Amino acid sequence: MTTSPTLEGGDPAVRPGIGGFLQVKDLRVHFPTDDGVVKSVDGLSFNLELGETLGIVGESGSGKSVTSLSIMGLHPPGTAKISGQVLLKGDNLIGASREHIRKLRGKNMAMIFQDPLSAMHPYYTVGHQIIEAYRVHNNVSKQVARKHAIDMLGRVGIPQPGSRVDEYPHQFSGGMRQRAMIAMALSCDPELLIADEPTTALDVTVQAQILDLIRDLQQEFNSAVIIITHDLGVVAELADNILVMYAGRAAEYATAHEIFTAPQHPYTWGLLGSMPRLDRERAERLRPIPGTPPSLINVPTGCPFHPRCVYAELNGGACETDRPEFLEISPRHFLACHLSSQDRQRVWENDIKPML
Numbered sequence: 204m205t206t207s208p209t210l211e212g213g214d215p216a217v218r219p220g221i222g223g224f225l226q227v228k229d230l231r232v233h234f235p236t237d238d239g240v241v242k243s244v245d246g247l248s249f250n251l252e253l254g255e256t257l258g259i260v261g262e263s264g265s266g267k268s269v270t271s272l273s274i275m276g277l278h279p280p281g282t283a284k285i286s287g288q289v290l291l292k293g294d295n296l297i298g299a300s301r302e303h304i305r306k307l308r309g310k311n312m313a314m315i316f317q318d319p320l321s322a323m324h325p326y327y328t329v330g331h332q333i334i335e336a337y338r339v340h341n342n343v344s345k346q347v348a349r350k351h352a353i354d355m356l357g358r359v360g361i362p363q364p365g366s367r368v369d370e371y372p373h374q375f376s377g378g379m380r381q382r383a384m385i386a387m388a389l390s391c392d393p394e395l396l397i398a399d400e401p402t403t404a405l406d407v408t409v410q411a412q413i414l415d416l417i418r419d420l421q422q423e424f425n426s427a428v429i430i431i432t433h434d435l436g437v438v439a440e441l442a443d444n445i446l447v448m449y450a451g452r453a454a455e456y457a458t459a460h461e462i463f464t465a466p467q468h469p470y471t472w473g474l475l476g477s478m479p480r481l482d483r484e485r486a487e488r489l490r491p492i493p494g495t496p497p498s499l500i501n502v503p504t505g506c507p508f509h510p511r512c513v514y515a516e517l518n519g520g521a522c523e524t525d526r527p528e529f530l531e532i533s534p535r536h537f538l539a540c541h542l543s544s545q546d547r548q549r550v551w552e553n554d555i556k557p558m559l
Contacts, residue, residue, distance in 0.1 A: 217535050219446065219456035224427055225251040225274075225395060226484035230287035230297075232269050232278070232451075239500040243269040245451040247287075248529075249545075253394060256421065256428040258438030258459065260474065261448035264496045267431045268317075271397045271447075273297075275314050275430075276304035291395065302401040310340040313388035315417075317403050319380040321373040329356075329383045330368030339391045355386040359416055378409035382416065389420055396421070396431045402437060414441055435474050439463065444535075447471050450497055450507035453529055467538045467547050469512045472555045490558065506541060516544055 205499035212253040245264040249258035251257050259267050272278055274289050276296055289296040291311065296304060316322035323332060333352040334345060341348070349368070356364035359382040372380055380400060388396060398417060402410035418441055421428050430438050438445060438459065445462045447455040447470060455468040466472055497503055508520035509515040518541040529539040540547070 219249040219444070219453070219535075222255045223250060224259055224287070224291070226290040227274070228288040228290070229268075230270065230273060230289065231285070232266075232273050234282065235284065236500070241499045242451050242502060243283075243499055244273065245502070246375045246452055247448070247451070248343065249446055249453070249456065251395075251427045251429065254421075254425045255441045255444065256418075256430060258430045258432065258435075258442030258445040259439060260432055260445060261454075262433055262492075262496050264450075264499065266312040266446055266451040266499075267433075268399055268511050269401050269451075271314065271429065271431055274395075274397065275308060275312060276301070277314075297423055299422045309336055310391045311393055312397070313391070313393040315381070315384050315388050315396070315398040315401050317400040319384040320372055320377075322384060323380065323387075325372055328369050329375065330369055331372075331384075332496075333368075333387045333390050351390065352386075353531045355390050356383065359383070359389075359420075360412070362385070367459070377405055378413065381405065381409075385413075385416060385420070389424065392424055394426055395429075396426045397431070399431045400433070402432075410437070417441070435462075435478050447474070450502050451499060451512065451537060453537070455507065455536075455538050455540075461536055466555075467532065467536070467551075468508075468540050469514050469550075470508050471540070472551070473511075475559055476555065477552070505538070512548070514542060514550060517542060519541060523541050 222270050227247060227249050230244050230247045234241040247266070249257065259270065259334060261267055273285055274296065276299070278285065285297055291307065323329070326447040330349065330352045333355060334348040337348045337351055339361055351558060353368050356368055361367055361379055361382050375383060401417065402413050405413065414437065419427065427511060430441060432438060432464060442459045445457065445459050447468060449470050455462070455466065455544045462471065463475070466475060476490040477492060492511060497510070503510055506512070506515070506522045506527050512522065521541045525541070527539040527541050529537055532538050532544070541555045
């Protein structure tokens with residue numbers, strides 16, 4: 204496969220992903236503030252097919268959640284300047300009417316939010332909320348919808364769903380609330396499911412259960428799934444492909460196997476180096492990424508990661524002045540980095556791989 208043209212700002216011939224169910228093209232989400240324009244997402248492109256799982260990873264502030272809210276059309280009117288395209292089965296959601304997007308939510312696309320306690324209404328029972336979500340898109344009686352809600356609660360592993368359907372969100376544990384949120388999101392069998400930090404604040408055992416549940420339900424419904432997280436370990440076995448974001452832009456995209464066995468971006472190396480490993484002994488302590496993520500109002504010139512990159516000096520100053528293009532360096536492996544392939548291979552083999 205030949206190297207693709209840049210993915211920054213145009214409509215390239217090849218984009219991350221090979222399908223066309225969901226196509227995000229040059230998405231930009233900017234928030235005007237008194238201090239300046241916050242460039243939360245600044246030229247992001249990727250594709251997703253039905254039945255595939257895409258993991259979007261990066262530190263807080265990298266633009267992951269803003270991307271998901273843009274796809275779902277959940278930014279309040281007037282708060283953000285959004286450009287680019289989000290095509291769901293060819294239907295461009297950017298600029299579409301709020302009524303049109305509302306009709307798609309639940310039926311065609313759904314979202315599992317980070318905090319189900321704040322996402323679910325405290326005044327209504329869990330069952331009532333699932334019933335209402337189902338009846339919006341299905342012309343059925345309350346009795347039929349209630350039976351469907353009980354069935355969905357049972358399918359996501361909530362014990363005694365026939366009685367718990369009448370309980371309120373605060374009566375559920377954190378893990379059970381997350382399961383109820385999944386049941387609500389899947390009640391209308393959506394084709395696209397976005398899970399935004401679905402395991403935050405849950406203990407490790409419950410995290411594994413929730414991730415297994417999402418994987419099992421995806422296989423059952425053949426949904427396209429986007430998992431958004433700051434933890435590469437969360438998507439290690441769940442994602443088919445992984446998109447690494449930094450400062451509102453794509454840094455690296457590849458299959459999950461390649462991200463874990465042959466990553467190419469220094470930021471990806473940093474994420475892997477700071478991830479605990481329980482499957483084998485490590486030769487060194489965890490190595491945190493130096494520095495902090497940049498302000499999205501004053502993003503560094505050139506490569507946005509260069510102030511934190513210990514390898515920036517290998518490029519004669521290019522990292523500080525020139526923005527790297529997001530190019531396909533091998534089949535379905537995209538990268539935005541000035542390091543030469545020889546330098547990347549040498550650093551990976553000598554410095555990074557032994558540490559992991």
